[in-house]
Amino acid sequence: MLEVKNLHVSINGNKILKGINLTINAGEVHAIMGPNGSGKSTLALVLAGREEYEVTDGEVFYNGENLLELSPEDRARKGLFLAFQYPVEIPGVSNVNLLKTALNEIRKFHNEEELDAIDFLNLIKDKMKLVELDESFLKRSVNEGFSGGEKKRNEIFQMAVLNPKLAILDETDSGLDIDALKVVANGVNKLKSKDNATIIVTHYQRLLDYIVPDFVHVLYDGKIVKSGGKELAFELEEKGYDWLKNSKEKVVTG
Amino acid sequence: MDNIIEFKEWFVKNFNTFEDSLNGENTPELHRVRKEALKNFSELSLPTLKDEEWRYTNISPLLKYNFTLPSEDLKISDELASKYLFGEMESNILIFVNGKFSKENSKLLNLPEGTMAGSISDAMKNNPEIIEKHFGKYTSYSNQIFTALSTAYTKNGAFVYVPEGKIVEDPIHIIFITTASEEKIIIQPRNLFVASKNSQVTIIEHFVSENDSIYFTNAVTEIVVEDNAIVDHYKLQEESKNAFHIARVEIDQKRSSNFTSHSISTGGVITRNDINARFNGEGGECTLNGLFLLEDKQLFDAHTLIDHASPLCNSHEHYKGILDDHSRGVFNGKVLVRQDAQKTNAFQQNNNILLSNNALVNTKPQLEIFADDVKCSHGATIGQIDEEARFYLKSRGIGEEAANAILIHAFASDVIKSMKIESVRNYSEDILSKRLNQ
Numbered sequence: 001m002l003e004v005k006n007l008h009v010s011i012n013g014n015k016i017l018k019g020i021n022l023t024i025n026a027g028e029v030h031a032i033m034g035p036n037g038s039g040k041s042t043l044a045l046v047l048a049g050r051e052e053y054e055v056t057d058g059e060v061f062y063n064g065e066n067l068l069e070l071s072p073e074d075r076a077r078k079g080l081f082l083a084f085q086y087p088v089e090i091p092g093v094s095n096v097n098l099l100k101t102a103l104n105e106i107r108k109f110h111n112e113e114e115l116d117a118i119d120f121l122n123l124i125k126d127k128m129k130l131v132e133l134d135e136s137f138l139k140r141s142v143n144e145g146f147s148g149g150e151k152k153r154n155e156i157f158q159m160a161v162l163n164p165k166l167a168i169l170d171e172t173d174s175g176l177d178i179d180a181l182k183v184v185a186n187g188v189n190k191l192k193s194k195d196n197a198t199i200i201v202t203h204y205q206r207l208l209d210y211i212v213p214d215f216v217h218v219l220y221d222g223k224i225v226k227s228g229g230k231e232l233a234f235e236l237e238e239k240g241y242d243w244l245k246n247s248k249e250k251v252v253t254g
Numbered sequence: 255m256d257n258i259i260e261f262k263e264w265f266v267k268n269f270n271t272f273e274d275s276l277n278g279e280n281t282p283e284l285h286r287v288r289k290e291a292l293k294n295f296s297e298l299s300l301p302t303l304k305d306e307e308w309r310y311t312n313i314s315p316l317l318k319y320n321f322t323l324p325s326e327d328l329k330i331s332d333e334l335a336s337k338y339l340f341g342e343m344e345s346n347i348l349i350f351v352n353g354k355f356s357k358e359n360s361k362l363l364n365l366p367e368g369t370m371a372g373s374i375s376d377a378m379k380n381n382p383e384i385i386e387k388h389f390g391k392y393t394s395y396s397n398q399i400f401t402a403l404s405t406a407y408t409k410n411g412a413f414v415y416v417p418e419g420k421i422v423e424d425p426i427h428i429i430f431i432t433t434a435s436e437e438k439i440i441i442q443p444r445n446l447f448v449a450s451k452n453s454q455v456t457i458i459e460h461f462v463s464e465n466d467s468i469y470f471t472n473a474v475t476e477i478v479v480e481d482n483a484i485v486d487h488y489k490l491q492e493e494s495k496n497a498f499h500i501a502r503v504e505i506d507q508k509r510s511s512n513f514t515s516h517s518i519s520t521g522g523v524i525t526r527n528d529i530n531a532r533f534n535g536e537g538g539e540c541t542l543n544g545l546f547l548l549e550d551k552q553l554f555d556a557h558t559l560i561d562h563a564s565p566l567c568n569s570h571e572h573y574k575g576i577l578d579d580h581s582r583g584v585f586n587g588k589v590l591v592r593q594d595a596q597k598t599n600a601f602q603q604n605n606n607i608l609l610s611n612n613a614l615v616n617t618k619p620q621l622e623i624f625a626d627d628v629k630c631s632h633g634a635t636i637g638q639i640d641e642e643a644r645f646y647l648k649s650r651g652i653g654e655e656a657a658n659a660i661l662i663h664a665f666a667s668d669v670i671k672s673m674k675i676e677s678v679r680n681y682s683e684d685i686l687s688k689r690l691n692q
Contacts, residue, residue, distance in 0.1 A: 048649050076651035084649075088642045091665025095669070101660065141664075142646075159652065234659035 001026050001066075002047075002166055005129045007047050008059035016042045019058070019223035024166070027194040031208055031233060032201045032247040034219035036240040040201045041085055043219070045168040047199075048082040050073050062166070076102075078163030083155035083172050084204075085201075090142040095154065098142050099161050106162060125172070131187045137166050149180030156187040161213040167191075172243035185210030205237040220244055257317040258300055264320060264472040265403060266296050272323065272407060283386065284378060284408075289394040291405035293319065298399040307503040310584040310616045311526055311555040316498045321440035321470045323407075330431065335359040338429050338462050340677035345458075346371055352432055353410050353441030364422050365481045368417035371426050374444055377413040384415055388448055392476040392504040400500050404442045404474040412443035416446055416453040416483075425486075425675060428551035432471065432493070433464040445475040449483040456486040456675065463494035463521070473498075473501040479511040480533065486514050493521035495550070502528045507567075509535030516673050517556075518542040518682050522688060525554045531569070532561040533595075544573040545669045545682070547689050548581030548613070562595040563627075568653035569599070574669050575606040576662055577613035588620040591628055598628040605635045607665055609658075 002024040009017040016039045046053045049072030060067040104114040131153040216232040217224045301308035349359040355373035395405040412428045422584040448594040479485045526534040531540045546554045560569045585604045607617045619632035672680045
């Protein structure tokens with residue numbers, strides 16, 4: 001579904017990603033871990049189409065198509081979804097308005113009929129239950145006055161409604177207490193299927209107790225230095241990122 | 255220079271013709287006032303960029319034209335008359351066509367006893383005591399040139415009088431429809447609204463045009479809000495995009511009165527609104543909110559003054575501008591807190607969004623505070639559409655134009671939401687949507 005080949009990304013002249021290779025197939029859950037500054041969020045934002053980041057080399061193919069040539073809205077319409085690490089507040093735009101507009105734009109893109117207000121509300125009722133949000137939040141402005149946990153649950157709620165093929169969760173666990181974490185993880189797990197794929201970007205292993213990955217990649221200084229199964233996450237938890245740094249250096253000098 | 259002389263001369267020369275046209279509708283007192291106003295008009299100078307209050311607003315394009323009073327009485331169909339109503343809202347309707355009151359197209363519902371809504375020329379005939387008491391008392395025709403002109407040529411306008419204790423449930427919707435053809439006309443609505451003690455009324459001043467003709471609206475509105483009265487005022491300006499709109503609204507607020515005014519402005523090539531509210535009594539509340547949408551080469555200038563001449567009053571002002579293309583906006587909000595106006599609360603905010611690199615806004619809050627136990631604040635912002643918010647919307651599949659429209663609606667939403675009447679809110683949202691879709 002997603003093929004990242006030798007991706008190099010800079011921002012303001014600073015090199016962040018220095019040759020990322022990654023392949024993701026439908027039905028898989030990939031975790032991308034790494035210390036602060038390794039480029040995890042950069043990868044997520046570049047895949048979503050944030051223009052500040054400059055791709056200096058490499059290619060990305062999404063279902064065979066050149067992803068980097070698509071606008072952010074077209075990427076979303078073709079099934080890519082980013083759950084932001086810091087979801088922005090948008091006063092004056094209600095949650096229900098945002099979602100209904102987005103869903104209808106995506107449906108229009110696929111030549112499906114747009115939903116009216118009533119059909120839309122029926123569709124989202126159980127999705128709201130999934131992330132334990134109640135109806136009152138629909139009329140509120142997007143993320144305005146939301147706690148950290150509410151913001152993250154809102155991201156998963158949007159994901160549930162828009163039903164993406166490839167979901168990228170950028171540090172969705174950061175700032176969450178264990179209860180909020182469980183709700184978010186439960187939501188993601190229920191949405192998983194053999195037809196879609198999930199990329200979980202995270203610093204801590206904790207979330208991976210609840211959303212079990214098929215593959216774990218460790219990002220260090222702009223490169224994937226190690227890949228493995230879910231056990232790799234436990235090893236990292238135990239030994240810390242320094243272990244990798246040391247072993248990497250050993251490999252270089254060795 | 256020649257243009258200015260010509261512009262003024264025409265009005266001075268034409269005055270006698272105009273007075274003759276009044277037939278029997280002239281009283282000695284009104285005649286005296288008109289003549290004095292004309293004299294002032296000829297002696298006062300038209301504003302130039304050297305005048306502080308007109309620093310950013312160049313009216314020389316206005317002076318290029320020879321405006322005349324409309325020569326014929328244009329009749330309009332009922333269909334046209336109802337085109338500018340607000341959905342299913344039941345309201346009292348006063349229609350003015352090219353400045354002249356059209357009784358046939360107007361319609362009053364059941365007004366409370368003693369309430370009057372109609373043309374000011376009828377009021378001058380039938381209710382001279384009210385006119386005598388209030389007309390020209392709140393706006394100066396001795397030092398304001400456009401008011402002097404309006405006073406000299408006062409003939410048409412809306413008159414609303416609500417007696418003590420009466421509550422007018424249905425809004426009074428006053429529509430000024432101007433549709434000129436080859437003539438370049440000047441219309442000078444002279445409005446007077448009086449809300450007596452303990453009364454309540456909602457009044458909507460609505461300026462529209464059926465085409466893009468060039469004309470000049472010189473409007474003067476005096477509003478009296480007596481003790482404990484509540485006036486909810488709206489001004490919707492959708493004039494022709496080639497029209498000149500100069501309007502002055504003077505509000506006199508008595509003890510414990512409550513006045514709210516919402517202004518939405520999209521039309522006119524040059525618009526200048528002067529809104530002055532004065533607290534002549536304790537415990538008053540005044541809210542002045544506005545939204546202006548500008549494109550092409552439109553210029554919009556709002557000069558407001560809230561005069562806290564009495565203690566214990568609250569004022570709240572919020573103006574928002576959305577500017578595109580080469581448009582220019584000017585906001586000058588003055589709050590004066592006089593020495594004895596203790597326990598004043600005055601809040602003022604002006605926020606602007608520029609949608610193009612060539613749009614320009616000049617914003618100048620002015621607080622003059624002479625009392626010491628007060629709470630006053632002011633703020634102004636000039637910015638662009640929030641890039642992060644736009645990216646967030648795009649990342650959910652929403653295209654660039656739709657995202658911009660959503661964010662602009664969001665920007666305008668708090669001003670629109672503060673309008674009490676739902677159908678006016680909806681109408682305002684529609685005006686905004688139409689402008690964004692162009």
